[in-house]
Amino acid sequence: MLLDVQDLHAYYGKSHILHGVTFQMPEPGIVALLGRNGSGRSTLLKAMMGILTPPRGSVRLSGQELRGKSANSICRSGLAFVPEERQVFGNLTVDENLTMGIQPGVAGAPHWTREDMFQYFPRLRERRNQMAGVLSGGEQQMLTVCRSLLTNPLVILIDEPTEGLAPQIVDVVAEVICDIQARGVGVLLVEQKMSMAMRVARDVLVMGHGAIVFSGTAPEMEERADVRQKWLEVA
Numbered sequence: 001m002l003l004d005v006q007d008l009h010a011y012y013g014k015s016h017i018l019h020g021v022t023f024q025m026p027e028p029g030i031v032a033l034l035g036r037n038g039s040g041r042s043t044l045l046k047a048m049m050g051i052l053t054p055p056r057g058s059v060r061l062s063g064q065e066l067r068g069k070s071a072n073s074i075c076r077s078g079l080a081f082v083p084e085e086r087q088v089f090g091n092l093t094v095d096e097n098l099t100m101g102i103q104p105g106v107a108g109a110p111h112w113t114r115e116d117m118f119q120y121f122p123r124l125r126e127r128r129n130q131m132a133g134v135l136s137g138g139e140q141q142m143l144t145v146c147r148s149l150l151t152n153p154l155v156i157l158i159d160e161p162t163e164g165l166a167p168q169i170v171d172v173v174a175e176v177i178c179d180i181q182a183r184g185v186g187v188l189l190v191e192q193k194m195s196m197a198m199r200v201a202r203d204v205l206v207m208g209h210g211a212i213v214f215s216g217t218a219p220e221m222e223e224r225a226d227v228r229q230k231w232l233e234v235a
């Protein structure tokens, strides 16, 4: 079992946000995590990553318990996170930002090189000596994805990577996500663009009010107009 999340709870202060989230990713796949704004998707990723401390539940990666570890330690254990807000070091160059990401990775994890990143995103190669702070928002987003991949994770959590990107770049990001999975990394993808999510993901989780309200394959989801209406479409 690659990833096994059981009965995970999370709070912001006294606000109880995650009410016992349970799901599994048996082997490296692409799982889309869908839901309306405020349903708790980002909170789930932060709780898995140790940015929030879940008081209850379990997050197992390849059998190893991650709950209770620090975010750094969770990262070294093979879980990577691309947050919604771009996280680049603006006064370091693109190359230096990539170097910051590099970690040996856990045994058996697919291995990535700087050259792989430049093949995915040639713009980053062109701008490798420029300060990351002068990149466009889309380029900063790509750089954030690359830095996370260079940690050589078993599973990567990606929060709304295509937000604000031009359609052609959305296609590139979709291809990269498919390639990441093809090379053996599990991807948990929060994606607001339903068409993009359904194009890349084999499996779908839907969150509502801090719990998983639907779990199935993408084709199963396509058939569930009731689920889409109740939990996804904006009235």
Ligand SMILES: Nc1ncnc2c1ncn2[C@@H]1O[C@H](COP(=O)(O)OP(=O)(O)O)[C@@H](O)[C@H]1O
Pocket: 012, 015, 017, 035, 036, 037, 038, 039, 040, 041, 042, 043, 044
């Ligand atoms: N830093 C925070 N402090 C307090 N409440 C928060 C914070 N971040 C998010 N929330 C609340 O937690 C709930 C889930 O938010 P979030 O996980 O960001 O949803 P999503 O990513 O699905 O849009 C929302 O009700 C939101 O208002």
Ligand SMILES: [Mg+2]
Pocket: 041, 042, 043, 084, 159
């Ligand atoms: Mg969010």
